[in-house]
Amino acid sequence: MSGEKTLGVDIWRGGADGRYQSFEVPARENQTVLDVVTYVQRHLDSALAYRFACRVGVCGSCAMTVNGRPRWTCRTHVSRVAKAGRLTIAPLQNLPLIRDLVTDMTPFFDKWQRARGRFVPGEGPRDQLAPVPPDKPERAAASAAIECINCGVCYSACDVVAWRDDYLGPAALNRAWAAWNDVRDGDRTGILKAVSASGGCHNCHTHQSCAAHCPVSLNPTFSIAGLKRASIKAKLKGELAP
Amino acid sequence: MTPLSYLLQRGTAMIMVPLIVTHLIVIVMAVQGGLSAEEILGRTRGSAAWAGFYALFVLAAAVHAGIGLQTIAREWFSLSDRAAAIAGHLFMLALIGLGARAVYAVVWA
Missing domain, CATH: 3.10.20.30 (Beta-grasp domain)
Incomplete structure (x- = not known):
């Protein structure tokens, strides 16, 4: 050289x-x-x-x-x-x-499962498509969170993940928020129960390191705030009882 | 942090905002002509309003601090959820006890 x-x-x-x-x-x-x-x-x-x-x-x-x-x-x-x-x-x-x-990305993806960030079909007939207008607020919220590429950057940047190893982390919670906003999901309350368990969304300190570092400019902190609001409402209605 | 403790911590914070502002304003007003125990006790003794004000303040601060310290104990000292909850609750009870004693002292003693 x-x-x-x-x-x-x-x-x-x-x-x-x-x-x-x-x-x-x-x-x-x-x-x-x-x-x-x-x-x-x-x-x-x-x-x-x-x-x-x-x-x-x-x-x-x-x-x-x-x-x-x-x-x-x-x-x-x-x-x-x-x-x-x-x-x-x-x-x-x-x-x-x-x-x-x-x-080893295993803990990262295990937490995606724990946060229940996956689609659970409802009990409606399979030949009946659920209409989801693009301008529906839930659709807009899901769209804002859905482009995660699972890189783990936010998980690496998160102080709360560093402090408590059972914390679900920004990516899994962001995914749970997108899933919760899918009005076709058959068990949306199940998502709120999953993210309200020990290590769930309420542990977020809103430091916003995840949003600052996300390479595709998502804002997991905003998604987590949405989960907090939704789960508190569900709690007050008694829907989070085991 | 559970949804309930999250709710309690945010709720007590909201309760404390007007209480803290009132408390600070009263401090500034009270020291205008010099600070004396007689003046303070003259205002608070036998006053149900001040008793209620500071009893609510003590309760809100104790719950708020107990939950906050529970989080710190869990995150910084790696205590288990249960151990951190016990530590947080003990601290909350201590603050309630000390605060109740202080309220009693300036209102009834």
Whole structure:
């Protein structure tokens, strides 16, 4: 690389008791953080473990901690985040570390299930489609929350997740809010019961780290506030009784 | 935090807003001509209105702080939900006891 402009990058290696390893990679005018990690893996150390798939900001699998902040690395340009010509790349926080930049996403997706963020059909006849006008408030609320790419950035950024490991987290609660606003769902009260259990939506401190870091500009804090309102109303009506 | 404790904490916060404002205004007014125990007790002794005002204040503050400290105990000291609830309730009862004693002292003693 003599004569070529280079970029210094420190990458986390090993498990939870690992350490940063420094590399020098070619500095390009247009270069994403994922490009840098891929260069290291293909040219400097093939044992580096990291995760990616689509490379265009759709699949949500390449999230990492870049210079201290969780980001989707395929859509994060180095020029926007490199401090004094250096990058520090670590795995996502708040998730068990497998190795290098790869975390175990199992707790993250288990919580999606616990928050009941999935469709439960009603008992109506199957040949009868439920009309859902696009301008219906519930449809608008669901639309605002539905484009989550499951990257885990908000989960990594959330202080409450760091403080209590049973907290469902912004992504699962955001998904539950979208599901609750689906008027076709056959058990909407079941969603409110799920998000009102221990570790549920009422633990959110409204720090808004999730909204500040979400790469697709969703606002999970707003969704969680909606769940709080809906569950409190249900509580006052006695609908949350086991 | 359960829906009930969430509701109680927000509800007690709403109750306390006018109480705190009134309390601060009374403090500012009361110290205008110097502060003395006689003046304070002259205003509060035998007053059902001040007894009710501060009894409500004590109750709201105790519930609010008990729930808040329960959350802190759970999140910062990694206590279980049950242990944090016990700690929060004990603190709430202590505040109610101390507050009730103070209200009794300035109104009836």
